[in-house]
Amino acid sequence: MNWLILILAGIFEVGFTFCLKKSNNFSNLPWSVGFFICITLSFLLLNKAAQAIPIGTAYAVWTGIGAVGTVIAGILFFKEPAGFWRLFFIVTLIGSIVGLKAVAEH
Incomplete structure (x- = not known):
């Protein structure tokens, strides 16, 4: 459940960056x-998720979801570039987020 809360927190991070631009x-x-x-x-x-997930992991996943989501929103809604290297590093960031989840103790 705490991981779902953390994912939702990351989605709201994308929401606030999107709203900031708009x-x-x-x-x-x-x-x-x-x-x-x-x-x-x-x-x-x-904050709620970090009560059960180590703060370093929670923060890294939260910012990772926000970064990936914000880049995708920028590409889809603000006509930002979607070049090969930009997408390549977004994929590596997603891999890092998944890796942090895989090695987390909780």
């Missing part, structure tokens, strides 16, 4: 509110 420097109120909701939920869920 808020246009916090000048767009609905996206700004979305940012604050997502960031609050992301940190609360990370």
Whole structure:
């Protein structure tokens, strides 16, 4: 269950970065509110997951999910580049996240 909470925290991290971009420097109120909701939920869920998962692992997985998700969102919604090397390193990051889960003691 704690791993699902951690994954959800990572998804909300992607949500707050997406909303940050859409808020246009916090000048767009609905996206700004979305940012604050997502960031609050992301940190609360990370805190909950870190009660049972080692903090180093939880933080690395949380930031990894956020980084991968944000890059994918940037490619899909903001027309950011999707070159070979960028995708290659995203895949290696995903492998690292899976590896951390595989070797975690909890």
